[in-house]
Amino acid sequence: MGLIKAATSMIGGGLADQWVEVIEPDRLSDTTVLTKGVKVRKDSKRGANKKGTADVLTDGTVVHVYPNMMMLLVDGGKIIDYTAEEGYYTIENNSAPSMLNGSLKEAISETFDRFKYGGVTPQKQQIFYINLQEIKGIRFGTASPLNYFDNFYNAELFLRAHGTYSIKITDPILFYKNAIPHDRTQVEIQDINEQYLAEFLTALQTSINQMSADGERISYVPSKSMALSKYMSQILDDEWRELRGMEIVSVAVASISYTDDSMKLINMRNQGAMLGDPGIREGYVQGAVAEGIKNAGSNPNGATNGFMGVNLGMNAAGGFINQASQNNQAQMQQQAQQAKDSWTCGECGQENQGKFCSNCGSPKPTTTAASIKMKCAACHAVVDLANGVPKFCPECGQPFQAIPLDE
Known part of the structure; x- marks a missing residue:
């Protein structure tokens, strides 16, 4: 039992005019990963063929394959034939499998060899379509904060990340065997995503830690979606590709939020860096004084008490300044006194401070x-x-x- 590509010249009007039965995909959406093929007859709506035997494909049935899809011909749970090339195909019970890979890699034929039907007269025949387009908009969010050591802040920070990622099925046969529940004929990505999302978040933590090890600032993480996709690909793609025949295409981080403790530390560090600039520091002090005067005017105990408090604060600040000024003045007076007490030795010309010349030992002359x-x-x-x-x-x-x- 296999597929033979139908001649396009035979396709004129309705397909039911040319063949007994035509198979089309059932419900399709942007998040559909697998849907079953259903029979379509002339002057009838899409749905199961009520006149034929259920799950039996008659000889000569035509199967329609759309772009970016892979059609699987399944018999008794085993894959008999497949094609990823768009067009019309006729089922022939006496034909050998065609195995038309389309744009897929040739390695998919090896997967087919592992899972192909080995046997006898088919008992249950089904057509399944697997979506080969990029499945976008898969949401993710971290339930608990992720730790991130930032070299700039020299601290362990904690963040929460939210966004979306997309996947692409690269080996449909492997995906059908290992990722699709075999009792399902219609599967959306949300139906099977719980396990994959848990694995994705684990890999996300590893990837974010790798970005931290590479010295990326925590504030740059949202703008590093492409780099994050690369990290995720390195961690997950090999495992997902080998086990389930799919891989991550892109990761988009929509928002990064910090825990309260991390936010306080970041604000404190940023404020300290700003106050290191003399111009910013002066503006900050003036703004604080102006804010204090404004608050003093609305003091519930009276504006006078408020202004007294402001004056006390300013006097305290002024006291520190005056103390520094006095210390400066005392130092200058000490230097002046030392200059005044200096004398020149009459014997050798040495400039001295003490009672005897430091060069020749002559005593300091006395004045009467x-x-x-x-x-x-x-x-x-x-x-x-x-x-x-x-x-x-x-x-x-x-x-x-x-x-x-x-x-």
Whole structure:
């Protein structure tokens, strides 16, 4: 039993005018991965052939294969023949399998050899169509946060990812044998996606960890969909291709959200980086002061108390500034005093600070005030003014008023 490609010249009007039965795909949608072929007769709606024996394909039945589909001729649960080339085919019980691969790789014939029908007169004959188009819009979301070590923040952050991914069936025979429940004749991707989604999320965690190891910033993850697809392909494609005959085509990350703790850490790090800029820091301080004055005006305890608080805060800040200024001034005075106390050695010319020359050991020269003597106007006692003018006469105790010695 096999397929023979029908001559297109025979296709004129309705197909039922040329052949006894015509097989067409049943329900198809963008998410359909497998559907059963149903018989169509002239002047009848699509559906099962009520006049013939159920699940028996008569000799000469025509099968219509559309683009981006693979048709499987199944007999007793075993695959008898297949084709991935669009067109019309006639079922002939005495024909050998045609095995028309179409755009699929030649390696699919090896899969057919592993699962082909070995036997005898068929008992249950069915046509199945497998969708070879890219199955898009498969949603995913992380139920629990994924850990991500970011070298920029030097911290372990946690994120949640949401988006969609798409798959493509590359080995329909393997997919039919290992991924499709054999009691189903209509399968959508959602019907079989639970296990694959769990595997996908596991691979997503591995891929995101790999991006972290490669030094990617956590904020760049949404823009790295193509790189993420590549990571996912490296992790999942070999396994999915070998076990189920399908592979991942693309991954689109729609949104990345951080946990509250991670968000606080990111904001704190970003604020610290911004305040490192003097211009931004000055603007931040001025804005904070303006906000404080605004809040003081609406203080429920009275604007006066509010402004007092603002003044206290500003005075406290000013106190720090004044303290720093005083420290600066003291340091400058100390330097000035040191300059004042310096002297030059008369023996060798060395500039010194102490009592002896650091070069030759000569003592620092002493200076004596000139002796100036005046008389007290009250008692005419002679007083030496070398150490300064006294307020009171040391002899009579009266307020000192100096007069020349000759008076």
